[in-house]
Amino acid sequence: xxxxxxxxxxxxxxxxxxxxxxxxxxxxxxxxxxxxxxxxxxxxxxxxxxxxxxxxxxxxxxxxxxxxxxxxxxxxxxxxxxxxxxxxxxxxxxxxxxxxxxxxxxxxxxxxxxxxxxxxxxxxxxxxxxxxxxxxxxxxxxxxxxxxxxxxxxxxxxxxxxxxxxxxxxxxxxxxxxxxxxxxxxxxxxxxxxxxxxxxxxxxxxxxxxxxxxxxxxxxxxxxxxxxxxxxxxxxxxxxxxxxxxxxxxxxxxxxxxxxxxxxxxxxxxxxxxxxxxxxxxxxxxxxxxxxxxxxxxxxxxxxxxxxxxxxxxxxxxxxxxxxxxxxxxxxxxxxxxxxxxxxxxxxxxxxxxxxxxxxxxxxxxxxxxxxxxxxxxxxxxxxxxxxxxxxxxxxxxxxxxxxxxxxxxxxxxxxxxxxxxxxxxxxxxxxxxxxxxxxxxxxxxxxxxxxxxxxxxxxxxxxxxxxxxxxxxxxxx
Ligand code: FUL
Numbered sequence: 043x044x045x046x047x048x049x050x051x052x053x054x055x056x057x058x059x060x061x062x063x064x065x066x067x068x069x070x071x072x073x074x075x076x077x078x079x080x081x082x083x084x085x086x087x088x089x090x091x092x093x094x095x096x097x098x099x100x101x102x103x104x105x106x107x108x109x110x111x112x113x114x115x116x117x118x119x120x121x122x123x124x125x126x127x128x129x130x131x132x133x134x135x136x137x138x139x140x141x142x143x144x145x146x147x148x149x150x151x152x153x154x155x156x157x158x159x160x161x162x163x164x165x166x167x168x169x170x171x172x173x174x175x176x177x178x179x180x181x182x183x184x185x186x187x188x189x190x191x192x193x194x195x196x197x198x199x200x201x202x203x204x205x206x207x208x209x210x211x212x213x214x215x216x217x218x219x220x221x222x223x224x225x226x227x228x229x230x231x232x233x234x235x236x237x238x239x240x241x242x243x244x245x246x247x248x249x250x251x252x253x254x255x256x257x258x259x260x261x262x263x264x265x266x267x268x269x270x271x272x273x274x275x276x277x278x279x280x281x282x283x284x285x286x287x288x289x290x291x292x293x294x295x296x297x298x299x300x301x302x303x304x305x306x307x308x309x310x311x312x313x314x315x316x317x318x319x320x321x322x323x324x325x326x327x328x329x330x331x332x333x334x335x336x337x338x339x340x341x342x343x344x345x346x347x348x349x350x351x352x353x354x355x356x357x358x359x360x361x362x363x364x365x366x367x368x369x370x371x372x373x374x375x376x377x378x379x380x381x382x383x384x385x386x387x388x389x390x391x392x393x394x395x396x397x398x399x400x401x402x403x404x405x406x407x408x409x410x411x412x413x414x415x416x417x418x419x420x421x422x423x424x425x426x427x428x429x430x431x432x433x434x435x436x437x438x439x440x441x442x443x444x445x446x447x448x449x450x451x452x453x454x455x456x457x458x459x460x461x462x463x464x465x466x467x468x469x470x471x472x473x474x475x476x477x478x479x480x481x482x483x484x485x486x487x488x489x490x491x492x493x494x495x496x497x498x499x500x501x502x503x504x505x506x507x508x509x510x511x512x513x514x515x516x517x518x519x520x
Contacts, residue, residue, distance in 0.1 A: 068454025087363035101140025103190030103232035115370025133182035141191025182220030193234025244300035278307035282324030322353035355484025446512035
């Protein structure tokens with residue numbers, strides 16, 4: 043998150059030295075929680091509320107809770123499908139902009155307790171967190187700052203209400219891995235019957251520092267997402283695409299919740315002073331909520347795979363939304379496409395064709411550690427070097443069309459320019475070049491059959507290091 047504390051600097055140095063590889067960490071490195079979060083790669087979003095029943099994306103705030111009546115709600119279906127698809131965490135809209143609460147909050151009547159669901163005795167946040175626990179998936183919650191139902195929205199009283207609700211959510215439901223803070227803020231709404239427009243000062247109204255302090259006090263391991271971090275940030279679009287160049291660092295003084303500089307969020311900042319993981323959110327459907335007339339528009343497995351390459355394959359985490367329908371179930375088409383998406387990824391990435399190869403390097407030691415399947419071991423160049431050639435000799439001519447590179451980001455993100463060559467008829471030929479690598483870089487190329495590959499690290503902000511290298515043949519369903 044912040045600057046490397048001194049003790050961590052020496053601990054990492056000692057640990058690297060014990061493997062005879064000296065690698066001093068960068069000034070900006072991820073926290074342990076951010077590392078674990080990034081390693082999840084793929085997580086899910088669940089947009090479900092009164093909008094599911096009114097066929098809207100943004101409720102006005104005047105919807106009757108009586109409309110919320112899922113006929114076959116099965117939270118375990120969501121969680122088990124997500125688990126099978128390889129999603130490691132799910133985030134539920136506990137409250138969206140319309141203000142309706144999926145849990146029986148003590149601070150409002152505009153909630154599930156006034157709905158027919160379980161005769162007002164239901165608590166979907168409880169069902170959700172319990173199902174996540176049962177399936178060993180992490181649970182996160184979305185609590186919309188904008189509340190189009192609440193009469194006091196726009197006044198300090200509403201901030202107290204928001205914090206009270208956050209306190210309920212972070213106290214009563216066990217560990218919450220992520221607190222998702224949306225950027226949409228202020229505008230027209232019901233506001234307790236006022237039916238008017240309310241404009242707030244996005245930079246000052248919420249006093250986010252105090253709310254985030256409260257969240258971390260209640261759940262010390264929680265990671266906070268927003269347009270502006272502090273732990274995880276929006277990628278700047280809702281297509282799920284990170285920039286081809288993407289740094290996990292940023293200058294937190296440059297970004298604000300609700301007024302994001304989207305290009306900056308999409309590329310990160312090589313000179314950023316804080317580590318903030320990029321989260322790429324996108325819905326499996328055109329809308330975030332379920333709409334029957336979008337059943338034919340569910341993203342295909344191939345579209346989802348493309349998004350995976352542009353998010354996870356560009357050093358981001360993919361947050362994929364799957365909205366339950368009016369029954370309270372993931373729709374059959376979504377389930378089918380999600381399963382096929384998983385199966386394509388599994389087929390493509392099941393065999394690393396570089397396994398068993400020999401690696402040699404122009405500088406540093408431990409070349410073979412990039413082929414050992416262990417993400418915590420790595421090759422590093424000699425301390426003062428900023429470029430390097432790594433040659434991988436395969437046992438036989440091998441056909442591939444996908445390349446994977448990983449940096450040991452525990453030490454920071456370093457590489458800013460690389461090139462990959464292949465030996466064709468005794469000559470080195472360029473295959474593909476790129477900029478950043480970070481936690482994971484996936485490259486798609488035309489199929490090629492060769493037995494010698496050269497990774498050229500051309501520029502880095504510190505001693506370059508790689509933890510993993512892979513070659514794959516894409517599934518023909520991609
Ligand atoms: C946006 C919201 O306005 C959408 O309704 C949705 O929740 C999306 C994930 O974030 O800012």
